[in-house]
Amino acid sequence: MAINLVLLLLSSFLNGGDCLIRLDWETLASEVTIRHFSASNYFNDKDPATVWNEMGGNITCTIDPTTLVPTLSLPSSFDPAKPMKLHTHGFMDTTAGEGTLSKHTYFVNAWMDRYGGDYDVILVDWHNLAWFLQISSWDDYIYDLAARNSIDVGEFVGRCLAGVIQQQGTGALHFSGHSLGAHLVGKIGRTIDEVTGQKVSRITGLDPAGPRFVDGPLVDAIPELHANLLSPDSAQFVDIIHTNGALEPAVIYVPPRAGALEQLGHMDFYPDGGSSQGGCIFGQDALPGGVCSHDRSVLYFLWSIIDEDLFPSQVCTSVEACNNEESEGPTVAFMGEPAPQSFTGTRQLYYHDIYDCHWDFDEHNTWLCA
Numbered sequence: 001m002a003i004n005l006v007l008l009l010l011s012s013f014l015n016g017g018d019c020l021i022r023l024d025w026e027t028l029a030s031e032v033t034i035r036h037f038s039a040s041n042y043f044n045d046k047d048p049a050t051v052w053n054e055m056g057g058n059i060t061c062t063i064d065p066t067t068l069v070p071t072l073s074l075p076s077s078f079d080p081a082k083p084m085k086l087h088t089h090g091f092m093d094t095t096a097g098e099g100t101l102s103k104h105t106y107f108v109n110a111w112m113d114r115y116g117g118d119y120d121v122i123l124v125d126w127h128n129l130a131w132f133l134q135i136s137s138w139d140d141y142i143y144d145l146a147a148r149n150s151i152d153v154g155e156f157v158g159r160c161l162a163g164v165i166q167q168q169g170t171g172a173l174h175f176s177g178h179s180l181g182a183h184l185v186g187k188i189g190r191t192i193d194e195v196t197g198q199k200v201s202r203i204t205g206l207d208p209a210g211p212r213f214v215d216g217p218l219v220d221a222i223p224e225l226h227a228n229l230l231s232p233d234s235a236q237f238v239d240i241i242h243t244n245g246a247l248e249p250a251v252i253y254v255p256p257r258a259g260a261l262e263q264l265g266h267m268d269f270y271p272d273g274g275s276s277q278g279g280c281i282f283g284q285d286a287l288p289g290g291v292c293s294h295d296r297s298v299l300y301f302l303w304s305i306i307d308e309d310l311f312p313s314q315v316c317t318s319v320e321a322c323n324n325e326e327s328e329g330p331t332v333a334f335m336g337e338p339a340p341q342s343f344t345g346t347r348q349l350y351y352h353d354i355y356d357c358h359w360d361f362d363e364h365n366t367w368l369c370a
Contacts, residue, residue: 019068019155019159020152020155021148021151022136022145022149022152023129023149024065025064025065026062028152028156031126031128032126033058033096033124033125033126034059034060034157034160035052035056035096035123035124036057036058036074036075036078036122037051037055037108037112037121037123038057038075038079038082038120039082039112039117039119039120040079041055041057042055042108042117044109046105046106046109047097048103048105048106049097051097051105051109052096052123056108056123057076057077057078058075059072059075059078059122059160060072061159061160061163063159068159070160070162070163074168078168079120080164080169081169082119082120082170083118083119083120083170083171083173083174084120084170084172084173084174085107085120085122085174086122086123086174086175086188087104087121087122087124087175088124088126088175088177088178088181089102089125089127089130089178089179089181090150090178090179090181090182090209091146092131092146093127093130093179094125095123095124095125096123096127103361104298106361107121107123107302107305108123110305113306114337124153124181126150126184129146129153130146131146144222146180147180148222150181151183151225151228154185154187154188155187157184157188158189158192158194158195161173162191162192162195162196165192166195166196172201172202173200173202174201174202174203174204175188175204176203176205177203177206178206178207179208179209179258182205182208182230182240183205183209183213183225183228185203185204185205185234186203186205186229186230187228189203189234190233199236200234200235201236202235202236202340203237203238203265204238204239204240204241204301204336204339205238205239205240205241205264205265206298207241207243207244207245207258207259207296207297208230208240209259209260210249210259210260210261211249211250211251211258212225213226213228213260214260214262216250217248217250218250218253219250229260230265231265232266232347237266237340238264238266238267239265239266239340240263240267240268241269241297241300241336242260242261242268242271242274242297243259243277243293243296243297243300244257244258244259244275244290244293244294244296244297245257245258245261246259246261247262249261251290255276255290256288256290257275258290259274259294261319262319263319263349265347266343266347266348267333267350268319268322269311269335269336269339270316270323270349270350270351270352271296271311271335271353271354272325272352272353273351274322275293275323276290276293277292277293277354278356278357279292279356279357279359279368279369280292280293283358284367285357285358285359285360296359299361300335300336300354300359301336301337303359304334304335305337308334308336308338310334310336311335311352312331312333313327313331313332313351313352314329314350314351314352315327315329315348316328318349319349321351322350322351327351332350333350335350356369357369
């Protein structure tokens with residue numbers, strides 16, 4: 001019994017005590033890339049490999065498992081006075097512009113072009129920890145394992161960025177994340193608040209993952225994941241774009257729903273009702289398992305940076321009303337990047353009727369709409 005207790009305490013110590021769910025600081029330091037993009041290194045090129053390799057530089061970070069103090073190395077182009085935008089991917093995805101040539105690098109272009117270099121950008125890549133071919137034990141595998149990893153990645157990045165804030169200072173911070181990445185950036189925000197006593201300015205959740213974070217029709221929420229839901233406590237301002245959500249989400253189900261539909265932020269937007277997006281069941285974008293609708297949140301947000309007037313939204317009185325596409329009155333807010341401009345200080349739900357049925361990183365239109 002005594003030996004088992006010592007082993008348990010040792011395991012807890014090595015994994016960062018109560019801070020981490022399943023990973024350790026060494027693994028996180030080796031598997032998480034915090035890639036910084038400075039306006040001073042930016043030039044107009046949308047090729048993902050060029051953006052990633054030629055415009056970015058890593059913020060390297062290790063965490064001392066005893067003190068939880070980060071050791072940091074910042075790129076020479078890092079400017080502590082600059083406000084920053086951060087974006088990260090979700091399950092089975094990547095932001096890295098090399099290898100898979102992820103077009104999440106388009107967020108660098110969009111923010112740099114929109115703000116004329118007034119913001120620097122960070123892309124967080126954790127693709128090995130988000131991959132589906134992983135198994136640790138009979139109750140920790142595939143999606144569940146990646147979901148637990150996402151929270152640990154958020155803890156790691158949060159402590160690294162908290163160290164940057166304490167050592168260098170920064171301007172306003174705005175984080176965005178898709179699916180598991182939405183809860184990851186929520187964890188970053190809460191960790192920074194815990195370490196520094198300062199809430200980050202804004203977090204944008206892009207169809208935050210639902211399964212195992214909330215109860216579903218087949219399996220219940222995992223307690224340590226439910227405790228780490230993205231919430232209004234994660235930042236001073238939290239906005240959510242729901243595109244493939246359900247109140248009881250499940251991907252292996254009919255209909256498949258990957259997102260959490262409930263109100264999670266200060267401003268929650270429900271384009272096309274928040275569960276299924278036009279052109280995703282029939283049309284050139286159609287994909288099985290709700291993938292198209294789930295990914296649309298990323299595309300809507302990207303395009304809202306490019307054109308802030310693209311998603312005029314009306315108030316809906318409840319989550320159910322939003323989901324049923326029932327809204328009231330005139331346009332009072334715009335979904336996506338400009339959302340804070342119309343925040344009234346009270347939590348609110350919004351609906352937007354999406355007109356175009358085809359969306360990708362380069363264009364959106366009504367071609368082949370059913």
